Amino acid sequence: MAILLNFIVFYKLSDRIIIRKGYWAMKKRLTVLTGFLHFTAYLSVFLSLIIIASSFLIYNLAIMRPTEIIDNNQEKISPVFKISAEDSPIIADTLEEEFGNLFSDVDAYSSNVFSSGKWLESRFYETWSVTSNDGLKLIAYYIPAARETDKTAIIFHGYLGKGMDMDSFARFYSEKLGFNVLLPDARGHGASEGDYIGFGWHERHDNLLWIQKVIERNGDQAQIVLHGLSMGGAAVMMVSGESLPPQVKAIVEDCGYSSVYDEFSYLFKSRFFISGFPFIAATSMLTQLKAGFSFYEASALKQLAKNKTPALFIHGLEDTVVPASMVWQLYNSCRAEKEIYLVEGAGHGMAYAIDPLRYENVVTNFLSRFVEFDYPAI
Numbered sequence: 001m002a003i004l005l006n007f008i009v010f011y012k013l014s015d016r017i018i019i020r021k022g023y024w025a026m027k028k029r030l031t032v033l034t035g036f037l038h039f040t041a042y043l044s045v046f047l048s049l050i051i052i053a054s055s056f057l058i059y060n061l062a063i064m065r066p067t068e069i070i071d072n073n074q075e076k077i078s079p080v081f082k083i084s085a086e087d088s089p090i091i092a093d094t095l096e097e098e099f100g101n102l103f104s105d106v107d108a109y110s111s112n113v114f115s116s117g118k119w120l121e122s123r124f125y126e127t128w129s130v131t132s133n134d135g136l137k138l139i140a141y142y143i144p145a146a147r148e149t150d151k152t153a154i155i156f157h158g159y160l161g162k163g164m165d166m167d168s169f170a171r172f173y174s175e176k177l178g179f180n181v182l183l184p185d186a187r188g189h190g191a192s193e194g195d196y197i198g199f200g201w202h203e204r205h206d207n208l209l210w211i212q213k214v215i216e217r218n219g220d221q222a223q224i225v226l227h228g229l230s231m232g233g234a235a236v237m238m239v240s241g242e243s244l245p246p247q248v249k250a251i252v253e254d255c256g257y258s259s260v261y262d263e264f265s266y267l268f269k270s271r272f273f274i275s276g277f278p279f280i281a282a283t284s285m286l287t288q289l290k291a292g293f294s295f296y297e298a299s300a301l302k303q304l305a306k307n308k309t310p311a312l313f314i315h316g317l318e319d320t321v322v323p324a325s326m327v328w329q330l331y332n333s334c335r336a337e338k339e340i341y342l343v344e345g346a347g348h349g350m351a352y353a354i355d356p357l358r359y360e361n362v363v364t365n366f367l368s369r370f371v372e373f374d375y376p377a378i
Helices: 002-063 089-093 095-099 104-113 116-122 167-176 203-218 231-240 260-272 279-291 300-304 325-333 356-367
Strands: 067-069 075-077 126-131 137-143 151-156 180-184 223-229 248-254 311-316 338-343
Touching (some): 002 279, 116 167, 126 203, 137 203, 151 167, 151 203, 167 223, 167 356, 203 223, 203 231, 223 231, 231 248, 248 356, 260 279, 300 325, 311 356, 338 356
Parallel strands (some): 151 180, 223 248, 311 338
Antiparallel strands (some): 067 075, 126 137, 137 180
8 A cells, every 4th residue: 555655746746846857947948939939030021121121112113214404404315323332332333334234235335236326416307296195295306208108117225215315227218218207205215205114014004195196297108117226126026916096007016026025033043142032022012003004014015915916036145134935935925027137246235336237127028018119118
């Protein structure tokens, strides 16, 4: 009996010891777990703040219209975005350089390629305007052909450019093909209103207005060619998926991107060696709120799948801004009649500069299949 009582007492005491040890072990684990959860919560908040701040930075650098004040108190587009080095030396030295000049290849060569000879300065032109669907006043410059014609080329410039930059292209269409030429300033560029850059997506609706304006000027018999470079190339591809009037006979896109999302993703990988997620997604959400479009919906690929207008795709094989791989995606997405012209040794927007005569022959031969020329093509 004594042995049994001793066993019961020992059992009770050991049970209490085990329970007490288990309690302290559990409490220790809960303390560690609580600390870890607090740490992850603080880290999540910190990372979220970084992502949000980065999305505003990227929007301000790449989407929002950049301006600078010049001596006559007029605003002009600036190809360089300024960030205070005192506020953030790292941002000023890295992100400003990268995002402020996403399409720096075009900017660097614009004076030599797009405005060589300043042909437009000696030409008579009319200043046209339309009001966009969201109330912006948009400006374009119309250069009538030397001889009256029903053919018009609407030429769309690239990122941070303006209509008058497209001097060489305008001269080609005017002097060698005998076309009227219309050079729009995209929203957020040049003399057109707008406080953000639409990367071709909102411009697709603006482009429909310019097409209608040309038809009003030249009549229902008008023959219209859309020619775009870089962002302008994306813009003509994006408008191709809309209900184009029969007067639009052909589209020529030069070094346009497949979608805004794809382009930003490529730039992140090529410049920063990261995927860009979640910064691109966050910036897309911010752009949706502030500018009314997302990077995902702004897709030339999806628009080309609905396109019924013949299209010529041009791309430089040394393009480091919009990779040449994108042009094959675009070409394969197009369901209309199509051709592709790849230029060896050409960087972004440089296909015309590398071999002007070949470029002109390719474009002319393509257009001659769909446009009735007034005189023999070159």
